Structures are given as structure tokens and as C-alpha cells.
Amino acid sequence: MIRYSNCVLLDGTRNMTAKPGMSVLVDGDRIAGVCSDSEAPKTDETVDLAGSYLLPGLINLHIHLPASGKPKKKQTDNAKLVRILMSNAVTRYAVDRMCESYALTELLSGCTTVRTVGGVRSVDSRVRDRIARNEINGPRMLVANMAVSVPGGHMAGSLAYEAVSEDNARELVDRIAETGPDLIKLMITGGVLDAKKVGEPGELKMPPEYVKAACDEAHRLGYMVAAHVESPEGVRVALENGVDTIEHGAEPDEEIIRLFKEKDAKLVTTLSPALPYAFFDRSVSYCSEMEQANGRIVFDGIVDCAKAALENGIPVGLGTDTGCPFITHYDMWRELNYFVKYCGVTPAFALYTATLGNARIVGIDSETGSIETGKSADFIVCAKDPTEDLSALRDLELVVMKGKAFPRPRIRKNKMIEKELDKWL
Numbered sequence: 001m002i003r004y005s006n007c008v009l010l011d012g013t014r015n016m017t018a019k020p021g022m023s024v025l026v027d028g029d030r031i032a033g034v035c036s037d038s039e040a041p042k043t044d045e046t047v048d049l050a051g052s053y054l055l056p057g058l059i060n061l062h063i064h065l066p067a068s069g070k071p072k073k074k075q076t077d078n079a080k081l082v083r084i085l086m087s088n089a090v091t092r093y094a095v096d097r098m099c100e101s102y103a104l105t106e107l108l109s110g111c112t113t114v115r116t117v118g119g120v121r122s123v124d125s126r127v128r129d130r131i132a133r134n135e136i137n138g139p140r141m142l143v144a145n146m147a148v149s150v151p152g153g154h155m156a157g158s159l160a161y162e163a164v165s166e167d168n169a170r171e172l173v174d175r176i177a178e179t180g181p182d183l184i185k186l187m188i189t190g191g192v193l194d195a196k197k198v199g200e201p202g203e204l205k206m207p208p209e210y211v212k213a214a215c216d217e218a219h220r221l222g223y224m225v226a227a228h229v230e231s232p233e234g235v236r237v238a239l240e241n242g243v244d245t246i247e248h249g250a251e252p253d254e255e256i257i258r259l260f261k262e263k264d265a266k267l268v269t270t271l272s273p274a275l276p277y278a279f280f281d282r283s284v285s286y287c288s289e290m291e292q293a294n295g296r297i298v299f300d301g302i303v304d305c306a307k308a309a310l311e312n313g314i315p316v317g318l319g320t321d322t323g324c325p326f327i328t329h330y331d332m333w334r335e336l337n338y339f340v341k342y343c344g345v346t347p348a349f350a351l352y353t354a355t356l357g358n359a360r361i362v363g364i365d366s367e368t369g370s371i372e373t374g375k376s377a378d379f380i381v382c383a384k385d386p387t388e389d390l391s392a393l394r395d396l397e398l399v400v401m402k403g404k405a406f407p408r409p410r411i412r413k414n415k416m417i418e419k420e421l422d423k424w425l
Helices: 078-085 089-108 123-132 166-177 208-220 232-240 254-263 274-279 289-311 332-343 347-361 415-422
Strands: 002-009 019-027 030-036 045-048 053-056 058-063 111-116 140-143 147-149 160-162 183-187 224-229 245-248 266-269 316-318 379-382 398-401 404-407
Touching: 053 347, 058 316, 058 332, 058 347, 078 089, 089 111, 089 123, 089 398, 111 398, 123 140, 147 166, 160 166, 166 183, 166 208, 183 208, 208 224, 208 232, 224 232, 232 245, 232 254, 245 289, 254 289, 266 289, 274 289, 289 316, 289 332, 316 332, 316 347, 332 347
Parallel strands: 002 045, 002 053, 058 111, 111 140, 147 160, 147 183, 183 224, 224 245, 245 266, 266 316
Antiparallel strands: 002 019, 019 030, 053 379, 379 398, 398 404
16 A cells, blocks of 8 residues: 655545645555545555645546647648548557557646547547556546548548438447447537638537437437537537537527526536637637637637536536647646636636546546545646646646556647747636
8 A cells, every 4th residue: 555645635526625734545546545644554655745735637528639739830631631541550550659649648747537529430449448458558538439520510531420311320329339439429510610701610510300310329329428519509409409518618598508407418618729719829820810700709609608507507527629729638737727717717616627527527426536535546746736826737746547656747848839828827
């Protein structure tokens, strides 16, 4: 048994307060006890944390594993790129190894659990399974593998199959289910880069009957359904037809709030991806004037949806949408910072949301999300108090995943991305 002593504990619960002079006992991959230093038993090994802050590992509920977030001057034909990468064994092997490295980056940055919501074929589940078998290091993964879109829809042909009928939507859910996912992802509306004019960044792409068919089949198979939606119309269609988690969101009205409550649906807020489009100088973001205007519409809609959900007791989670330009696999802490800055929550509530709150949304709160006896030993340690300044999470002293310790984790970061994002802290 290992004792992590002399820490200030933040346990991840909604009303957590900093508790100095605490010890966390770890036996194998489990938390065996939480007590004061004075009450702690003798153990085989003691790690003195010297007054640093210990809190649950972060949970990132929205990432796309195959992309790094490095911005590009021109849009890429993603469907063509995926076809090339999947065309032979050598490039497929390279994609697997790349995704494994990104998963490790997520872990070393403090995310002990991630949820992927659109990936290349079944790469994500292969990475998940290798981690679970202890063949490689990485976070706990909940994966969607490929998503379901429609011709001309969001991520169609790259990270999503294209449904052309209700029956086909059901068939595609079955096809994805054969790859062993943990959830099903739908691409119901377009996004910032799909729009052809100002004002339509979340244009409805997937017919309501397709949404219902896909949700019914996913639920029949025992899967939750997450959906990309960035317009009020898209949110309504998603909620009316069975989607469990709204990813991103849009400005809500009374009907949308009623549907959230009636359907017991949740919101996964992603402030990070729209911010560069909305606020960066276009010489930096490489986006057009139209894309910037639409980025602001999406950003404001996401903020409005999160605020309204919080006001109405609707569960709100957090994810980064890693893979979008400027959104890396090591910046979940920034999403928490934006949640505080733009949605008006406290740093402590942002930490709760990114730990136990996120765990509850996806049904893994009995396993992880808080520092409690019997749960998986998933936690991070930082030198300063993150409830005072969330940038304390930027550089960690220790990451522990299922009891395995990664001291002084170091990540190679993109200096240009860091410089531009730091302007918006």
C-alpha cells in the first residue's frame, strides 16, 4: 500500500473545500482510504506531497483523438485524407501509434478519463483496449469510434458515415456497434466550417426521422447517444428524438429547456473550439470574415446554453473538442478557465464539473470522479490552489491513473498556440 501524505485535498464533490494535512491511501488500482495525516496507518511506501494540492483526475468529455489541434492556413479535405491513411497497413499502423501518443498526452496533462466523439474507423476502441490491457499507458477511454452523419453533413466521409435513409441510419448504428464502442455519436447540424453564409453555422443537416431511427436503435443496443448540434433548431430536433447529451449547444428558448428536463438530457459544453474563430485576429486564425462571424454566433450560443442549463438545474459537463484548430490534447484546464470567465461559475464549481460532474453525466461516478474510498486511484497533484487560479493545473507535479504514478509529467507544447491562447485567460 502507498500513502500519499501531507497534501491539501480537494475531493471533487460539489461543495468541496480545501482540507490540509490529509493522506490518500492507494492499494493497487484503488483508493483504500482517505484520512488526516495524524490518523494514517503505516504503509509500505510513503510519498510526501509537501503541502501540494491533490484532486481527482480531470475528465474530458469531448475529444477527437486523431487530430492535434495545430492550425492550418487552408482547410483540408478530411474525407480524402482518411481514405489515404486507411488505404494500406503502413499508414494504418502510423495512425494507431499517433492516436496512442495523443491519448498519453491527455493523461500526462491531467485527464485520467476521456470520451472520444468521432474517430477514424475503430482506431479509438483499439487504443482503449490496449490501455485496458496495460500494453500502453493512457487514460480511461469511452469511445464512439465513427459517428453517423449524412451526405454533406458534419465530418461526413472522414469521422462519420453518411446515412441516406432511416433504415440506413439504423444499419450504421449496428455497423458501429460491431466495433465495440461505448456510445453512439450523431452529427445533426453543420458547424462553423460547414456554413456557406453568415448566420447558418448550425444548419440542420440530419432529418428528424433519421435522428429518431438512430437513437432508437442505439438505445435498443444499450448505448447512450451524443450529438453535435450548434443551432436552436438542431437542439430541438435532437432532444425531441432521443439524444442523451447535447454536444456544444445553442441559444435556448423555453421549449428547449422544457425538453432538456422532460427527456432528462444533459449538456456537454465546449467553449474552447469556437473561441479562436470568434476572437482571434484573422491573420492568426486563418479564418474568413464569414467564419469569424459564424464562430461568434456559435460561441455566444454555447455560452447562452450553458448559462441557461445551469440556471435550470440541467446537468452541464465540459469537453475541449480537441482536434479543432488551436485546441490541443493538453489544454483541458483552459476549458475550465473559460467556463469560469464566460459562464460565471467559480473555479471550485468548474473543478467539480470536470471531475465528479462529468463522471455522473456518463455514468461512471461509482468508479471515478472523486477522491473516495473504493474508487479508482485516479488523481492529479499541483503545487498551487486551483480553486484560486485554475492555471495551477497547467503544469502538474504528479498524475496517478489506476494507481500507476507518473511523476513530473512533461509534454511537448506548441509555443505559438500557447502564446495566442494565453491572451484569452
